[in-house]
Amino acid sequence: MPRPPHTPPPIHRLRIRPDAPKPGEPPAIDAARPRTNGKASKRPHNDLTVQAVRHLIETSVLNYSDISTRTGVGRASISRWARDGGWTRPLDAPRATDRMPSERAGRKLKQRKLATRLHALAERMIRELEQSQHVEPDELMQALQVLKMARLEAQGRRKRAKWSGPSETGAQWASKQDAIKTALKEMRRGGVDIDRAPREALDLVIDALPSPDDDHPALRQRGKRKK
Incomplete structure (x- = not known):
């Protein structure tokens, strides 16, 4: 038909x-x-x-x-x-946020990827130790500390304390050093020996910290004023 x-x-x-x-x-x-x-x-x-x-x-x-x-x-x-x-x-397909290069990744994305990067670093250090004929105690302790750091990030630590520190123009402002101290204290509470942790792992944690500008009260969007 x-x-x-x-x-x-x-x-x-x-x-x-x-x-x-x-x-x-x-x-x-x-x-x-x-x-x-x-x-x-x-x-x-x-x-x-x-x-x-x-x-x-x-x-x-x-x-x-x-x-x-x-x-x-x-x-x-x-x-x-x-x-x-x-x-x-495909080459012309949009790139997923979790595959964004680290140089272009934002602070929030770096925080989400921190556990994966620490785990990859720990695996690399363990692989190097397995291939080495002579294992130094310091290298073994460094790998152990990175494993602890990766475990803490994977489990999800408590919400970081709000920024506090010297104020400017009447608003609370936190310095980068205060944020670093807070992150290292949380690592110590989780059993990480900061003195034995490798610098590369500590740099990953510090680099993933939010910038003070991100949560500054003066930069927050104001709501509608009540009459």
Whole structure:
């Protein structure tokens, strides 16, 4: 039967199939994951959903928000899958914030990436110790302190105290030295021996500290004045 004029062609839905499993691996899950003891699975997305996200990451120029809207997967999960799986984006695709170069990263992003950087530094130091024929006690203690620092950042320390220090023009103003002392005190309370920690790890912590200008009362946006 001929199609009426000015009728758009039918839309065919393409189904993304997962890659064939390697020898010895279980087949891909293409249905909802079963519940265990009435509780939902900690991995609610099936393998087909993961493949759909990967397809959009590697072939489209959509940002993470648009991919999240299309697939129903949160941006945090998309970012974690792309990072752990080593997925590559097209050259003209927008760059994710967690893959922004350190030179362009803001203070908040540096704070989020601090635990990852400390963990990578600890792994590198441990790898160097394993390859070394003679292990110095000082080097071993330095690696141990970096591991403690990475653990504290991964666990999430208490909210840093508000800036306090000498005031200018009647507003509270904190100096960089006060912020450094506060961060080092929190590390000491977590069991880190600052004197034995390597300078590279301490520089990562100091570099991730927020700038005093970010929370200055005079720079906050004023609300509407009450009548």
